[in-house]
Amino acid sequence: MEEAEAAERIEAARKLFAGPIAFLKSAPGLQFLPDPDVPEVAFAGRSNVGKSSLLNALTGRNSLARTSNTPGRTQELNLFDVGDPIVFRLVDMPGYGFAEAPKDVVRKWKHLVNDYLRGRATLKRVLLLIDSRHGLKPVDGEIMDLLDKAAVSYQVVLTKGDKIKPTELEATRLKVADGARTHPAAYPEVLATSSEKGFGIPELRAAVLASI
Numbered sequence: 001m002e003e004a005e006a007a008e009r010i011e012a013a014r015k016l017f018a019g020p021i022a023f024l025k026s027a028p029g030l031q032f033l034p035d036p037d038v039p040e041v042a043f044a045g046r047s048n049v050g051k052s053s054l055l056n057a058l059t060g061r062n063s064l065a066r067t068s069n070t071p072g073r074t075q076e077l078n079l080f081d082v083g084d085p086i087v088f089r090l091v092d093m094p095g096y097g098f099a100e101a102p103k104d105v106v107r108k109w110k111h112l113v114n115d116y117l118r119g120r121a122t123l124k125r126v127l128l129l130i131d132s133r134h135g136l137k138p139v140d141g142e143i144m145d146l147l148d149k150a151a152v153s154y155q156v157v158l159t160k161g162d163k164i165k166p167t168e169l170e171a172t173r174l175k176v177a178d179g180a181r182t183h184p185a186a187y188p189e190v191l192a193t194s195s196e197k198g199f200g201i202p203e204l205r206a207a208v209l210a211s212i
C-alpha cells in the first residue's frame with residue numbers, strides 16, 4: 001500500500017474512533033445479543049491478556065470497558081456501538097484459559113465465547129490477543145483452529161508490548177506471524193501494540209475499519 005493511502009486510512013480510522021462510541025449492553029448468553037444487523041469486531045484472548053484495555057485504547061476512553069489485574073474481570077459479551085449512526089460494534093469477551101475460576105464458570109464462558117465465535121453471522125473480524133511476553137500458547141492454537149473451521153477471519157495482535165525490549169518484541173512478532181501462517185483464516189500481518197504507551201493503536205484502528 002502506498003504511504004499516502006496508509007496515512008489516509010489511519011486518519012479516517014482516527015476520526016471514527018474519536019467520534020461517538022456508546023456501551024450498548026452486556027449479553028450473558030447468545031439470546032441476549034442484539035439483532036445481527038451491524039458488522040461486529042470482537043476481542044478474544046486469554047484472561048488478563050489486555051482485551052478490555054485494548055478496547056479502551058482504541059476508543060481513547062479510559063473506562064469504557066472494565067479492566068482489572070485479576071483475571072476473569074470480563075464475564076459477559078459486552079457490546080459497544082461505534083459511530084452515530086452506528087458503523088459497527090466492538091465486542092469485548094471473557095478470556096479463555098483461566099484455570100483458577102470455578103469449573104462451571106469456566107465451562108459457561110467457554111460455551112458463550114465458542115458459540116458466539118462460531119455462529120455469529122455479522123462477526124467480520126476477531127482480534128486474537130497474545131501477550132508479547134508469552135507468545136502463542138496451546139490454548140491460543142485451539143481458538144485459532146476453531147476460527148479456521150468456522151471460517152471467521154482473525155488478526156493476531158500482540159499486547160503489552162511496552163513490557164519487553166523493542167528488539168524482543170519484533171522477534172516475537174515475526175515468530176507469531178510464522179505460527180499464524182499455517183492457519184487459513186488468520187490475517188497475515190501481526191500487529192504489536194501497547195495500550196499503556198499507545199503504540200500500534202492507530203494502525204490497529206485502521207485495520208479494524210478495513211475489516212468491516
Ligand SMILES: Nc1nc2c(ncn2[C@@H]2O[C@H](COP(=O)(O)OP(=O)(O)OP(=O)(O)O)[C@@H](O)[C@H]2O)c(=O)[nH]1
Nearest residue numbers: 048049050051052053067068072073074095195196
Ligand atoms: N503494561 C501494560 N499493561 C497492560 C496493557 N494492557 C493491559 N494491561 C494490564 O493488564 C491487566 C489486564 O488487562 P485487562 O484489559 O483487564 O485484560 P482482559 O484481557 O480484559 O482480562 P479478562 O477480562 O479478565 O479476560 C490490567 O492490569 C491492565 O492494566 C499494556 O499494554 N501494557
Ligand SMILES: [Mg+2]
Nearest residue numbers: 051052073074
Ligand atoms: Mg476484560
